[in-house]
Amino acid sequence: MKTQDKILDAASVLILEEGISNVTLEKIAKRAEISKGGLLYHYRTKEALFQELNTAAIREFEEAIARYLSEQPNGRGAYARAYALATIEDIQKGGTHRSSALISIFSDHPEIMEIWKEGYAKWQQHFDQDGLDWEEAATIRYVCDGLWFNEMAGTTSTSAFAAELLRNLLARIDKGEGD
Template sequence: MPAASSPAGAPISAHHRKKQPEQVRRALLDCAAQIAAEQGAQAITIQAVADRAGVTKGGLLHHFDSKQALLAAVFSDLLEQMDREIDRTMAGDPVARGRFTRAYVRACFSDRLLGERSLWAALSVAIVSEPALRALWSSWLDGRMARHAETDGDPKLIAVRLAADGVWLADMMEKAGGLQRYGQDFEAVLLAMARD
């Protein structure tokens, strides 16, 4: 394959290639998420992510100065995805009371059948053990609760969300056993409780 060349015909070296920091950052996040989903969060290392993304270790460290910073960025990205999923679900729900709770339950159950291949499952252990990730989760949840206090502050709806969290925790702690004990049809039970 011939080397790339500039409009003037001169070869373009890596040093003269147009830098695309947002694309590199996105690739690093995606590669870290893939590693977590395939092998668990403990498999996320600076070297493993750099190798998978095809960048140098220094290139990765330019974007994320530590493994913890990379994990936090992956988790923040996952929360943003969950936020968008919840907003899409809420947009299709005509009943205001409990709308956030129902969307939250659906999001909690959305990838349960993936089991250990779920990115949420892969990051669950890290959430428990990493204070920075717990702080991100708490901040996200506090923000959502402030936005939806009027429609979803009822104690019964809080109990429904806590039950969904309990299923998530059982899945995390018991792997396949959680799914057997609390089947996917449990989602319908929680959704019905959030409609009453």
């Protein structure tokens, strides 16, 4: 595992365990099993580290979407399918543990929410150009987002349900039932 990933994972775990106000660079370095100097080499401030947590979450999600897009034929609903499959993957692999820490960061650092607003605006543009009617696109988008946030908040374990529900929605689109 790369040092930066170790740092981000350590920060995520500490935020969840101790709360964002109790997280220090020293604690993150100790949890990541590196020196504080090693941490500061990668992230000069706690705020820079928190920003990277958010940027990395979006980047990893977009990489998964791109991978799914490359593995399937283009056409109607291709982006929605890739978005749904990337969501399922994130939930099933437990990627939301890092993302759960993001909720805490938003409360103390509202400027970081701008990173997410930009990401969501970009994703919405892709949905708008995906060839689906707005109801199909919105249903898939909001089911994905709702399941992701439920999993992230730890309110319920939805992995199996999420995968089944989203695959059923995608199958309906494939059959043209949304037209």
